[in-house]
Amino acid sequence: MPDKCLFKQLVRHYYFILFIVIRGISMTVKISPLAPKTFAKLPPIKGVRLQTTEAGIKYKGRTDLLFIIFDEAANVAGVFTRSKCPSAPVDHCRKILSHGVARGVVINSGNANAFTGKNGIATTEATAKAAADCLGSKPQEIYLASTGVIGEPMDASRFTGLLPEMAKNAKEDKWLDAVKAIMTTDTFPKLATRTIDFDGHPVIINGIAKGAGMIAPNMGTMLSFIVTDAPVDAAILQEILSDKVRDTFNAITVDSDTSTSDTLLLFATGTANKEIKSLTQKNDPRYQALAEGVYEILHELSLQVVTDGEGAHHLIEVRVEGATTNEAAKTIARSIANSPLVKTAVAGEDANWGRVVMAVGKAGVEADRDRLAIWFGPHRxxxxxxxxxxxxxxxxxNYMKGTHIVIKADIGLGNGCATIWSCDLTKEYVEINGDYRS
Amino acid sequence: MPDKCLFKQLVRHYYFILFIVIRGISMTVKISPLAPKTFAKLPPIKGVRLQTTEAGIKYKGRTDLLFIIFDEAANVAGVFTRSKCPSAPVDHCRKILSHGVARGVVINSGNANAFTGKNGIATTEATAKAAADCLGSKPQEIYLASTGVIGEPMDASRFTGLLPEMAKNAKEDKWLDAVKAIMTTDTFPKLATRTIDFDGHPVIINGIAKGAGMIAPNMGTMLSFIVTDAPVDAAILQEILSDKVRDTFNAITVDSDTSTSDTLLLFATGTANKEIKSLTQKNDPRYQALAEGVYEILHELSLQVVTDGEGAHHLIEVRVEGATTNEAAKTIARSIANSPLVKTAVAGEDANWGRVVMAVGKAGVEADRDRLAIWFGPHRxxxxxxxxxxxxxxxxxNYMKGTHIVIKADIGLGNGCATIWSCDLTKEYVEINGDYRS
Known part of the structure; x- marks a missing residue:
């Protein structure tokens, strides 16, 4: 019955075109003016399969569940929120991290499974078990992350039944689909990739992230997952991640608010080439190459998170030099980057350096008004x-009309320096966050 | 020539009515929805004369210079911003405070005389000298305060010539005029008064303040001046002021930004009645009465400052109980009160308690997710x-539709408690501060 087939195809086409049109319209209206012109195309990584689906956790008509599968056990490292009220998935990941081995990651958007009490723990346990059953692994090899509303109970039965089918259909070439499923108020997907040399063999590092609001990571970001096919020990991965997070995800702020759910995981599958020897020592010459590659991914993703800060129209780069210590410089840089008055001035394209003086003054660390110098871009x-x-x-x-504003403050007291990236505070931020839950 | 008189009167009347109409229109458009229905009418204080004028420092067509004159020397106490980059007037007041005696106060709006280098110091010196010359006093008996844009040089010659005429015309019944001259983005004047009993004699305490933005006093508020006609030693005044500022001006925040210019001064003229003996000892039974009266003035003025926070639609009262210490409670309360996500949720009238959990979690002091309880008004x-x-x-x-939102968090760990007042974060805040300088 070829006619019926044709009809079905037409129907399918119709919905696809409708989807593209609606998505197109909503993207035109909403996408951050700072979004990159093109997105990185992430190459497949051998043995890393991804699948997304519409579980209907909160959103309708879009994917909200992501299953990342490692066909062979991957080594893993992680850093998490420093919130005293972390989410149930963060508790779960922290608990299993000492194993150092991962077979899968289940991530959902729409509900953070945070402040959900015993129900929240039951949900993480049921999810880890269901995912482990699909893969023939143990629950402590399944990592979990959730992002969305805090305090809403989330019933695992809502999506655990979907995991077996997802595991079956998961493919290596679905990185873009993967990141789209974990977006909340993000207006564009965040992706980065590098290929580096390991003993003459190319190895890949792929990274995805979601961000948008509640971003002042006192450790990592909202959610970010980095995978390399290089063979690397878990301890080495952890060392690289903890070191490189400092000047990347720990150096950005959208609104000074720290999420209950910040999760950054780094996996190494070792599937690039069986001839490559495992990286197990810090004095191995390949350590620096890998660390640099991971840094570049983290840097690129964290800047994407800031440029997609809720309502952002300007990227703000705050450089502090001449502080008594690097720590003092970071405190001052954060004070400037988080100041609502500095952020609204940038939104208004007003070179209001007096507010930078105010923010230096209120930071609480050593500063001397009469040694202070302030630049906006090249202009002192x-x-x-x-x-x-x-x-x-x-x-x-004129300089303030650009989209990337560099604010530099020289404290004139020592050699301490630090850089923090942030974005401006606009009416759209208030609009997005006044309506988010309803 | 009665005709000419009548004509003059009509002209005067015409301008007065025009002024009222224009003021009325601008008030209707701009005034905070949380403004008090009526303003306190401050009684004259004997020997305290006030005069305002239009010096054209920044604004046109409104008063921007205030001269407060003490016909006899008043005792004085003060607290100031903890900013590391204080304004030149703050430096001046701090320097002369040990004298403990005041003959006058010169306050201007439109320019903060902050971060103005040697020019700023020259301006404060010239202003203090000019005011002292008018009154036959010494420059170290003249207090100064400036509010407005930071970093613009301010030339004292612009207004020092106006002071002799102001001194001549100053009157005791001009408290409302006085506070209007020191407003910047304030939408209503802030006034409070009390009369208390001192040895059977009534004594007055009058207070005025300006606020609006850059309000997270790490000590006092923007500018506030309190005058009593009770006879009180400077040391006692200072003790009362330092004690009572803690839970009033030090317990409010509009935007977490601390001004370079915060100045709170308390004067005692002793002009109420010559029969009243001076208050010189803390164990004097009148100490408590005066301290309570000063507290009430500070409390009332500080709440007026918050309800006139830039763009505010809701007053937010954050009460934290059950923290390990009072200090920890205050840190958590500040974290909630300053959180952009909590403040935008209140603006959106959304009972988004998950963001309160977030703010407790990020405060950095001891908290236990599983002991935490949160109320919005009477609703747990x-x-x-x-x-x-x-x-x-x-x-x-329904509760969130009110204008005074009480957020209570019980940390469940100890007996530490604290209250912080704040306001919501609205699009108007962004609008006001994106345009302020231009």
Missing amino acids: LAVDGERDPHYSEEEAS | LAVDGERDPHYSEEEAS
Whole structure:
């Protein structure tokens, strides 16, 4: 009955086109003006299969469940939120991390499974068990992450039944689908990839992330998953991750709010090439190459998270130099990057350096008004405790019309320096977060 | 020539009516929805004369300079911003405070004289000298305060010439005019008064303040001036002020930003009645009465500052109980009160208690998710680490439609408690602060 087939195909096409049109319209309206022009295309990694589905956890008509499967056990490292009220999935991951081995990751959007009491623990246990059953592994080899509303009970039975079919259909070439399923208020998917040399063999590092709001990671970001096919010991992975998170996901802030659910996991499958010897020592010359590759992925993803900060129109890079220590520099940089008055000034494209003085002053660490100098991009606006005599309001105002604003403060006391990335505070941020739950 | 007089009167009347109409229109458009229905009418204090004028420092067509004159020397106490980059007037006041005696206060709006280097110091010196010359006093008896844009040089010659005329015309009944001259983005004047009993004689305490934005006093508020006609030693005044500021001006936050210019001064003229003996000892039974009166003024003014927070639609009262210490409770309360996500949820009238959990978790002090309970007004929404089983979304949502939102968090660990007042974060806040300088 070829006619029936044709009809079915037409129907299928119709819905597909409708989907594209609606998605297109919603993307045009909503996408961050700072979104990258193109997205990285992540190559498949051997033995890493991904599958998404619509579990209807909160959203309708979009994917909200992601299953990442490692066909052979992968080594794993992780860093998590420092919140005193972490989510149930964060508790689960922390507990199993000492095993150092992963066979799968189950991630959902729409519900954070945070502050959900015993129900939350039951949900993580049931999910880990269901996923492990699909893969013939143990629950302590299944990592979990959830993002969305806090405090809503989440019933695992809602999606555990979907995992076997997902495991069956999972494919290696679904990285873009994967990241789309874990978006909440993100307006674009966050992806990064690098290929580096390991003993003459190419090895891949793929990374995905979600961000958008509640971003002042006191450790990592919201959710981010990095996978390499290089063979690397779990302890080495952890060392690289803990080191490289400092100046990447720990150096960004959207709104100074720290999520209950921040989770950053790094996996190594060792599937690139069986001839490559495992990386087990820090003095192995390949350590630096891998660490640099991981840093680049983390840097790229964390900047994508900031540029997709809720309502963001400007990327703000705050560089502090001349503080008494690096720690003091970071405190001052955070004070500037989190100041609502600095962030609204950037939103208004106003070179209001007086608010930078205010933010330096309130940071609480050593500063001397009369040694302070402030730049907006290449323009020095203030020096030696007063307005720069050569300062041109017109030039500074022109600079503020750009989308990447660099604010530099030289404290003039020592050699401590730090950089923090943030975004501006706009009416859209208020709009998004005044309506998020309803 | 009675005709000419009548004409003059008509002209005067015409401008007065025009002023009222324009003021009325602008007030209707702009005034905070949380503004008090009536303003306190401050009684004259003997020997305290006030005068305002239009110096054109930044604003046109409104008063921006206030001269407060003490005909006889008043005792004085003060607390100031803890900013590491304080304004030149703050430096001046701090320097002269040990004298403990005041003859006048010169306050301007439109320019903060902060981060203005040597020019800023020259301006404070010239202003203090000019005011002292008018009054036959010394410069170290003249207090100064400035509020407005940071980093713009301010030339004292712009207004020092106006002071002699102001001193001549100053009157005791101009408290409302006085506070209007020091407003910046305030939408209503902040006033409070009390009369208490001192040895059978009534003594007055009058207070005025300005607030609006850059409000997270790590000590006091923006600018506030309290005057009593009771006879009180400077050391006693200082003791009362330092004690009572803690739970008033130090317990409010609009945007977590601390000004370079926060100044709170308390004066005692002793002009109420010559028969009253001076208060010089803390164990004097009148100490408590005065301290309570000052507390009430500070409390009332600080709440007025919060309800006039830039763009505020809701007053937020955050009460934290059951923390390990009072200090820990205050840290948690501040974390909730400053969280952009909590503040936007209140703006959106959304009982999003999950964000309160987040803010408790990120505060960095001891907390236990599974002992935490959260109330919005009388409604308990969460208890024992999960949503309250008896929680009604409808009741909580109705509660959020009010203008005074009480958020209570019981940490369940000890007896530490604290209250912080704040306001919501609205699109108007972003609008006001994106345009402020231009």
